[in-house]
Amino acid sequence: MAVADDLRETLRGALDRMIPADDDPGALDLDCDRFVLELLDSDAELAAFYENGLRNLHAEGFDSLPPDEKDRLLSELESCSSRDGWAVSPSAFVEAMAQHAMEGFYTHPKGxxxxxxxxxL
Amino acid sequence: MSHWDVVIAGAGAGGGVAAYVLAAAGKRVLLLDRGRWLDFATTGRDHLRNHRLATYGHNTGPELVGNPRVFVDVHGTEHVVAPNSSDYHHNASAVGGGTVVYGGQAWRFHPLDFRMASTYGSPSGSSLEDWPISYDDLAPYYELAEWLVGVAGGPPSSQMPERRGYPMPAHVLHRKGRALRAAAEKMGWETQSVPLLMNSVPWDGRAACSNCQQCVGFACPVDAKNGTQNTAIRRAIETGNCRVWDQAVASSLSFEAGRVTGLRVFRCGSWHEIKADAVVLACGAIETARLLLHSRTAQEPNGVGNNSDQVGRHLQGHYYPNAFGQTDEPLWDGIGPGPTTATLDFNHGNDGVIGGGLLADDFVMLPIIFAKWWRPPGAPAWGQANKDWMREGYRRSLMVTGPVHEIPSPDSRVELSSRVTDRFGIPVARLSGTTHPETVRTAEFMEARAKDWLRAAGVREVWSKPQALRLSAGQHQAGTCRMGVDPATSVVDPWGRVHGHENLVIADGSVHVTNGGFNPVLTIMALAWRSAERLVGVNVEFSPLSD
Incomplete structure (x- = not known):
């Protein structure tokens, strides 16, 4: 699979922050994680990009943070074009996740x- | 292989109309397209793979693999691009071409659109010139195209000459259109309805528009969109004189002693020499230029029609200065297709800029396009705040847009790539250059007028994307085989015939000297009719009432 098993939860956690659930569904309710995984299955370059971004996000302790701390970390990453340990641009990674979450969510009838x-008709 | 009176490469707007005119005149016509017969069932409604948003592909041809182009960016770097890249400057390939999935705005050009150089002067570095024909020369053919293909609309603005009414009344006016009409009236601007090549009532044996929300970029679910595939080409076939070959790729012209004798065509796994008394090229401004450049003889070693180095130059399309904002109360009523209200007050006569363009409301916007393109500057790109903005903003959004008449540059051009070939080993199109900087100034002027309109409609905060110098042939490609009387500065004569080749006609946007401040498809159709008539030397009339 395009994303290692131990990074699945990181991916789900990040997509959940891109479009959080409230009274309306969020990204995970509309299977945006599956949308991204299918995208990565068809694009090896993008899969490698995600792998590095998720690996670093995971290493920064993202998975166990409360939601507002996750948002704070993602915001910080969004402002960094480079960062120690990251092979990919953190800002480009957050932007890509935001775009892909939108693509999965706002093409879904429930979105x-x-x-x-x-x-x- | 049998011999045809005329073979046409490209079954889009121009090729489709030419096929009808030639077949109706009794000629035996072979109409080719590299695309397939497509309809709603075969094209679907994928919001990420269509001709409005092609993030991962599109819903027509050509296939994403095996049909690249080379795009040269403003820094001079070459990129090999696939058909769904915006840098490909794509035009849908299908029987019907772009008309299968277009928005079908059916504008005539303004009389002054044919006289840009003599009206404004030609700025240094540009190739702004007058057309060798006038609005009056084209007017009868505009009318024929309006009735053959089928336009719905109301009376023209006072900026335009009088004309016969359309076959169908204007489409339903929605709340956004009413708000924009009221705002225009407040400012003393004149408006008119947007003429559309779509049935507003049952017509030509097909249904009326269902006012759905997924129109431009998609085929029509009730076949109310009038492309050439369900009008001109259908009628051409009905004459018994026209055969259509889909999935047939024309590579080059054939010659005997310098005279055009047909086309070399790949179909069903092998190459064919198609012989014909005359050849019509209607592959779009990029592929028609490519085909000419790839067709070489001893007399024309740099490509047919290219002894003056004009083929492929002046590539142009349209800038779209969009203005965007939100009204206090939602104006959404979900009534498609969307464009209802236009002003032609700024097509000409604007202080300090060359030309102008129309402004109008737009097609119902897909939510994913709203998410990707219309976030205001500084607004959050993700998270709860972004979701709130989407939820709150979508139904309150209001947009004004329209095509700007481009000031062309001779350095914006199609050439053959020296290093990249397609799946047949044929050099692909290499696109380079930008429009002339004066186009950007006009676009900025039009953007300011679009913002005026929104503010008058009660929008407090308006925004738009900054205009920048670029190649703009992605929408409405034109200009690469321009029409003129002088072979030193043009490729075809005023009847669409390649200079020096009386039996080789170009019938697509390539021949446009300039591309108007309007969507160009009706002009392509009208010119195709006029040139096809001249090729056979008889007038072809059309009246749906005679069926």
Whole structure:
């Protein structure tokens, strides 16, 4: 698989912060993790990019942080174009996760419902 | 292989109309397209793979593998790009071409659009020139195209000449359109409805538009969108004189003693020499130029029609200065297709800039496009705040946009790549250069007018993407085989014939001298009709009432 087993939880945790659940569904409710994994299965370069980003996020202790601390760390990473130990740009990694979460979420009919996009035919 | 009266490469807007005119005139026509017959069932509604947003692919041809182009960025670096890259400057390949999935705005160019150089002067470094024909020359053919393919719309703005009404009334006016009309009136701006090549009522044996929300970029679920595949090409086939070969790739022209005798075509696993008395090229501004450049003879060693080094130059399309904002109350009513209200007050006569363009509302926006493109500067890109913005903002969004008449540059061009070939080993198109900087100034002027309109509609904060110098042929590619009377500065004559080749006609946006401040498809159709008529020497009329 494109993402090692021990990084699955990191991926899920990060996507959950990209589009958190509230009264409406969040990224994980609409299977955005599966969307990303399928994307990585078809793109080895992107898979390597994710692998490095997730590995570093995991190493920074992301998985066990409470939600607001996760957001704080992701915000900090978003502002760093490089960082010790990271082979990929942390800001590019956060941006990619945000884009892919949106792509999974807002192409899903239940994602459409959250913004009021209704399809009549 | 049998001999045809005319073989046409490219079954899009121009090729489709040319096929109808030639077949109706009694000619035996072979119409080729490298794409397939497509419809709603075969193209679907994938919001990430379509002609509005092609993040991971698109819903027509060509295939993502085996059909690259080379794009040269503003720093001079070459990139090999696939068809779904914005740098590919793609035009859908299918029977019907882009008209299968287009938005179908059916504008005539403004009379002054044909006279840009004499109206404004030609800025240094640009190739801004007048057309060798006028609006009046094209007007009868605009009308024929409006009735053959089928336009719905209302009366023209006072900026445009009088004309016959359209076959169908305008589409439903939605709440956003009403708000924009009221705002325009407040400012003293004139508006008109947006003419669309879509059925507003049942017409031509097909249904009326269902006002769905997934229109531009997709095929129509009720076949109410009038492309050439369900109008002109269908009627061409019905004459009994036209055969369509889909999935047929034309590589180059064939010659005998310098005279065009047909096309070399790959189909069903092998190459064919198609012989014809005349050849019509309608592959779009990029592929038509490529085909000419790839067709070489002793007399024209740098490509057919290219002894003056004009083929492939002046590549242009449209800048779109979008302005965006949010109203206090939601104006969403979910009524598609979306474009209802336009102003033509700024196509010409704007102080300090060359030309201008139309402004109008737009197609219903897909949520993922809203998420990707319309986040205001400084707004959070993810997290609860982003989700709140999406939820709160989508139904309150209002946008004004429109194509800017480009000031072309001779250095914006199509060449053959010297190092990259397609799946047949044929050199691919290499795209380089940008528009002329004056286009950016005009786009900035139009962006300011678009923002005025939104503010008048009660939008407090407006934003847009900054205009930058770039190649802009991704939407409405044109200009690479420009029309003119002088072979030293043009490729085709005023009847679309390649200079020096009376039996070789170009019938797509390539021949546009400039591309108008309007969506160009109706102009492509009208010119194709006019040039096809001239090729056979008879007038072809059309009236749906005679069916």
């Amino acid at each position: 459409w419902q959250t913004v009021g996009f209704e399809v009549t």
